[in-house]
Amino acid sequence: MDEVTVRHNEKMKRIKAARDEMMKTKTEEKGLIIVHTGAGKGKSSSGFGMIMRCIAHGMPCAVVQFIKGKWKTGEKTFLRERFADECRFFVSGEGFTWETQDRERDVAAARAGWEKAKEFILDPEIRFVMLDEINIALRYDYLDIDEVVDFLLTQKPAMTHVCLTGRNAKPELIEAADLVTEMTLTKHPFKDGVKAQKGVEF
Numbered sequence: 118m119d120e121v122t123v124r125h126n127e128k129m130k131r132i133k134a135a136r137d138e139m140m141k142t143k144t145e146e147k148g149l150i151i152v153h154t155g156a157g158k159g160k161s162s163s164g165f166g167m168i169m170r171c172i173a174h175g176m177p178c179a180v181v182q183f184i185k186g187k188w189k190t191g192e193k194t195f196l197r198e199r200f201a202d203e204c205r206f207f208v209s210g211e212g213f214t215w216e217t218q219d220r221e222r223d224v225a226a227a228r229a230g231w232e233k234a235k236e237f238i239l240d241p242e243i244r245f246v247m248l249d250e251i252n253i254a255l256r257y258d259y260l261d262i263d264e265v266v267d268f269l270l271t272q273k274p275a276m277t278h279v280c281l282t283g284r285n286a287k288p289e290l291i292e293a294a295d296l297v298t299e300m301t302l303t304k305h306p307f308k309d310g311v312k313a314q315k316g317v318e319f
Contacts, residue, residue, distance in 0.1 A: 144241045146194070146276070147275060147276065147295070148179060148244075148273060148274060148275055148276045148277040148278050148279070148294070149278050149295040149296055150269050150270075150273070150279055150281075150284050150293060150294045150295050151164075151167075151278065151279065151280040151281070151294065151295065151296045151297075151298075151316065152252075152280075152281050152282075152290055152291060152294040152296070152297045152298070153280065153282040153283075153298050153300065154252055154282070154283065154284060154285065154286035154291075154297070154298075154299055154300070155284065155298075155299035155300035155302070156284060156300070156301070156302040156303045157299075157300030157302040157303070158285060158300065158302070158305065158318070159281040159300045160284075160300055161192075161249050161250070161282050162245045163282075163298070164249060164280045164282050165192045165244065165247070167247070167278075167280060168180065168192075168196070168204060168245065168247060168298075169206075171203075171244060171245045172200055172203045172204060176244040176245055177203060177204070177205070177242050177243050177244055178203065178204045178205075178243060178244060178245040178246065178247070179204060179205040179207070179237040179240075179243050179245075179246045179247070180192075180196065180204060180205070180206045180210060180246075180247045181207045181230050181231075181233050181234045181237065181247070181248050181249065181251075182206070182207070182208045182209065182230075182249045182250065183209050183226075183227060183230050183247070183248065183249060183250045183251045183253065183254045183283075184250040184253045184254060184283075185208070185249070185250060187208075187212065188319060189319075190319045191316060191319060192314070193206060193208070197303055205243075207230070207233045207237075209226050209229050209230025209233065223254075223257070223259055224295065225261045226259075227254040227259035227260050228259075228260070230251075230254070231251075231254075231260050231265070232246075234246065234248050234251075235268060235272075238268075238269075238272075238273055238274070238277060238279060239272065239274070241274065243277065244276070244277060244278065245278045245279075245280070246277065246278070246279045246280070247278070247279075247282070248279065248280065248281045248282070249282050249283075250281065250282060250283040251281050251282070251283060251288045252281060252283025252284060252285060252287070252290070253283045253284065253285075254283075255283075255286075255287055256283070256284070256285045256287070256289065262287045262289050262290065263289065265290070266289050266290060266293045269293060270293055280299075281294075304305075
């Protein structure tokens with residue numbers, strides 16, 4: 118072997134040894150509170166990626182979709198038509214707030230979604246619950262952030278994962294979460310006049 122390959126192999130051995138030692142300390146298992154937020158694209162997409170993983174691992178899961186309402190999204194069609202037994206899918210809301218123009222209806226829809234979310238989370242058979250765009254409902258105070266955080270911290274079963282998506286996650290939720298990812302917007306075609314694309318945005 119040449120000198121570059123030898124140095125590379127030695128470096129990889131050191132990294133593996135250090136990682137093996139680190140992994141010995143990672144033994145706890147728990148149901149995670151996961152938050153996907155930020156101005157960038159990919160929050161819901163990442164959550165639905167985890168739904169696919171759960172289905173592949175035989176883990177029953179559920180989705181409560183806030184805000185998006187009557188949108189015909191690919192993920193909703195896919196899960197309802199092909200994986201209805203593995204993943205329950207509940208739609209709450211009638212569209213974005215600027216479309217409904219009715220705060221009382223939006224609040225009622227958010228409340229209905231939250232009640233269904235609690236039902237799914239407390240179901241002992243369901244292992245992963247995705248609350249898609251709930252951060253928007255929380256941002257506009259359609260739901261009480263303290264109520265949501267308290268439920269997640271005190272009533273969520275120990276091994277159930279809950280993923281909450283949407284921009285502008287409230288600080289209280291970020292503080293309570295185990296895993297928080299902020300999607301950063303670097304560039305988006307919408308700013309150049311390109312509308313939402315099937316298969317990419319919905």
